[in-house]
Amino acid sequence: MEDRTICLRININGIDYREDIPSDITLLDYLRKYRQLMGTKKNCGAGECGTCTVLLDGRAVYSCITLAIQAYGKKVETIESLGDEESLHPIQQAYLDAGALQCGYCTPGMIMTTKELLDNNPYPQDREIREALAGNICRCTGYRQIIEAVKLAARKMSGGKTERDDGHEC
Amino acid sequence: MNVNRMESLDSACRFLEENPQAKLIAGGTDLIPRLNQKIESREDLCFLDNLEELRGIKGNDDGHMFIGALTRLVELSKSPFLSNYTALIKAAGKVASPQIRNQATIGGNILQENRCMYFNQAVPWSEINLCYKRGGNKCYQYKNSKECMALFQSDIAPVLIAYGAKALIYSNDNTREIPVSDLYLPAGKKNVGHAEILLGIKLPPFTDHYLSSYVRKTIRGSFDFPLMSCAVFVTEKNEKIVDIAVVLGSAGVMPADIKDISPSFIGKRISDLPQLALGVLDAVAKHVAPFRDTRVNTPVRKDMAKTVFIEAMNEIASQN
Numbered sequence: 445m446e447d448r449t450i451c452l453r454i455n456i457n458g459i460d461y462r463e464d465i466p467s468d469i470t471l472l473d474y475l476r477k478y479r480q481l482m483g484t485k486k487n488c489g490a491g492e493c494g495t496c497t498v499l500l501d502g503r504a505v506y507s508c509i510t511l512a513i514q515a516y517g518k519k520v521e522t523i524e525s526l527g528d529e530e531s532l533h534p535i536q537q538a539y540l541d542a543g544a545l546q547c548g549y550c551t552p553g554m555i556m557t558t559k560e561l562l563d564n565n566p567y568p569q570d571r572e573i574r575e576a577l578a579g580n581i582c583r584c585t586g587y588r589q590i591i592e593a594v595k596l597a598a599r600k601m602s603g604g605k606t607e608r609d610d611g612h613e614c
Numbered sequence: 615m616n617v618n619r620m621e622s623l624d625s626a627c628r629f630l631e632e633n634p635q636a637k638l639i640a641g642g643t644d645l646i647p648r649l650n651q652k653i654e655s656r657e658d659l660c661f662l663d664n665l666e667e668l669r670g671i672k673g674n675d676d677g678h679m680f681i682g683a684l685t686r687l688v689e690l691s692k693s694p695f696l697s698n699y700t701a702l703i704k705a706a707g708k709v710a711s712p713q714i715r716n717q718a719t720i721g722g723n724i725l726q727e728n729r730c731m732y733f734n735q736a737v738p739w740s741e742i743n744l745c746y747k748r749g750g751n752k753c754y755q756y757k758n759s760k761e762c763m764a765l766f767q768s769d770i771a772p773v774l775i776a777y778g779a780k781a782l783i784y785s786n787d788n789t790r791e792i793p794v795s796d797l798y799l800p801a802g803k804k805n806v807g808h809a810e811i812l813l814g815i816k817l818p819p820f821t822d823h824y825l826s827s828y829v830r831k832t833i834r835g836s837f838d839f840p841l842m843s844c845a846v847f848v849t850e851k852n853e854k855i856v857d858i859a860v861v862l863g864s865a866g867v868m869p870a871d872i873k874d875i876s877p878s879f880i881g882k883r884i885s886d887l888p889q890l891a892l893g894v895l896d897a898v899a900k901h902v903a904p905f906r907d908t909r910v911n912t913p914v915r916k917d918m919a920k921t922v923f924i925e926a927m928n929e930i931a932s933q934n
Contacts, residue, residue: 448616461892467617468656470646490647491714503716509646510717511639513617514663557712578836579711 454515456481457525471515472496472507475522483523483552494580497553498522504560504579523582526559535559538597539590546584554580558594566602568594615649615656619664623811627785628810629660636660638811640684641718643710644726653734653748668721668813671695677819683721683812687710687770689762690720699817700774700933701826701845704716705769708830711837721812724771724781724794728802728867729839730755730822731907746801755905759802765864765905771798772863773828775871782813789813798868823850825884827929829922830863833909840864841910842902844922848884848930855879855887860926862919866903884934891927895920923932 450467453460465474475481475498484507491509497519499508500514520523526533532540535558545551554577561568561576565614568576572586573594582590630636635657639645643771648654662668669683673692677693690696691707709715709723727734732754733747744750748761752761774794781794783806794815796917797805806812830843843863845932849856858879862870875894899916906912 450617450619468615468659470650489650491643491710492647494711494713497713500716504713505717506643506713508650509643509645511617511642511661513619513661514642516619516663560712574711575836579713 452512452515453517454512455519459523459588465512467511469508469510469512470508470521471498471500471505474512475507476518481522481524482586483554487547487549493550493583495550496551497556497580499556499560502558502560502563504578519575521556521559523555526555533594534600535562535597538600539593542593542596544585544589544590544593550580550582550584554582554590561594562598562601566600570595571578579605615658616880617659619661619666622812623665623667623784624787625830626660626662626811627809629691630811633658633660638662641686641720642722643705643714643718643827644722648727648734651734662811674816679817679819680814681720681817682814684719684722685716685814686696687718687720687723690770691715697825698824699777699819701773701847702770703826705773705828705830705845706821707768707845708828708840710839720770720815723768724797724815725804725806725812726766726768727884727921728762728764730762733764763867763903763905764802765863765903766798766868768869769828769840769843769863772843772845772861772869773826774817776826776845776859776861778818778847778859779933780816780818782816783810784813785810791816793871795871800867802867810860820849822856824848825930825933826895827849827926828934829925829929831922832919842915842918842922844919844926846923846926847932848879849889849934850884853874854881854882855884860898860923862898862901862922865901865915865919866905870901872898872901885931887927887931888924891924895923898923 449464452465453462475484487493487495489508491506496506496508501518509545527536535555557580573591637657639659641701668682670682687706687709692885696703732745750904755763779794780791785792799805812909826847828845830840832838845861847859858876860872875897899919901914902919904912
């Protein structure tokens with residue numbers, strides 16, 4: 445049987461696309477080769493490092509082990525959906541301010557995982573941050589600054605609030 | 615390789631019958647890494663994502679709880695319907711990483727491929743002289759073994775076996791029901807035919823007071839396959855233990871259902887479990903198959919089995 449194409453309907457960063465793609469292409473390769481969204485990084489290809497993390501209907505997934513067709517009819521958010529050089533997203537700014545990146549290769553994945561966490565849990569505790577980022581590996585920073593960046597981002601995104609309504613400090 | 619989205623169970627079964635090399639794919643977190651690493655041939659894939667009847671968790675009239683095979687692990691770990699199934703919720707929340715749990719399904723987890731450093735752990739020497747799993751004629755773990763001895767490292771399967779759960783398997787308008795423990799065959803094979811599809815899991819109703827626990831040991835604190843794990847399920851009546859199941863995970867080619875230690879606990883009190891557990895440690899460790907990987911050797915794995923067993927028993931006692 446010859447390799448064939450399949451029609452993909454997908455929303456990426458708010459824009460709808462409908463096009464024929466090879467049926468076996470991964471979401472990561474589709475984003476990089478077909479949509480030229482190069483912010484999502486390719487590394488292990490085995491779902492082990494987290495550099496390729498994107499949000500699929502709001503859930504963080506590894507795009508390297510997700511077929512593009514698995515995103516059929518779904519919304520994908522990549523690092524390009526956040527800020528740009530002129531206007532950084534609060535999470536991006538927090539990573540800069542906290543010194544949470546060195547080589548930067550893991551950073552897009554870290555930031556997308558952070559976005560999923562803060563979208564669902566605006567005031568995470570340290571333990572919750574560590575658990576949320578467990579699937580993203582950084583070989584440069586040692587993680588301490590990354591956890592600080594997430595806490596800083598949480599404060600930025602909640603308008604400077606540092607406590608939950610119940611008085612719990614984030 | 616072609617990916618074929620299936621619109622119904624019957625069309626999926628037909629496709630599998632007509633394509634003997636085709637593989638099923640659900641979440642893909644087990645299969646796609648092997649495809650990417652080129653240790654699995656790129657055959658046609660039968661993609662089940664559209665089959666909504668395989669999703670979700672619901673209670674049946676007969677008291678059983680049904681978990682569809684495509685239910686994602688993140689849904690299991692957060693489901694209010696499963697709040698009494700302590701061990702299952704805990705195990706589902708420990709599998710791999712949040713990204714994997716967002717994508718992986720319970721069906722894929724319990725039917726996942728076995729693991730070994732000579733097969734699917736992406737090490738260069740696995741390509742030199744192929745092992746059984748990769749089409750060769752030897753097992754590097756056991757020189758004289760006639761079949762693959764790779765470890766089965768699911769977190770979920772030991773828990774389901776401890777609960778006495780059943781697997782529902784569909785083919786050609788027919789559904790068969792087998793204990794989850796019967797899914798596992800020698801050499802890492804699974805008791806699901808090529809044109810059969812796992813519909814889901816039935817958890818039995820429990821009338822008496824019951825408790826369950828799950829403990830796993832890993833090298834890293836997170837995001838790792840268990841080096842050893844233990845699920846325990848205890849049923850109590852009139853403050854006496856009437857049933858107990860202890861299942862080790864990652865102990866061999868299939869989960870180890872340790873039935874020979876049950877008499878030590880029947881009729882005793884749950885609060886006595888931690889002390890009683892100390893008396894059967896060697897019997898538990900006996901079920902650990904000799905196996906080495908890049909991290910731990912067999913004696914350490916046997917010690918780990920004792921540790922996870924003790925900790926799981928302590929957890930049961932502390933819940934009571």
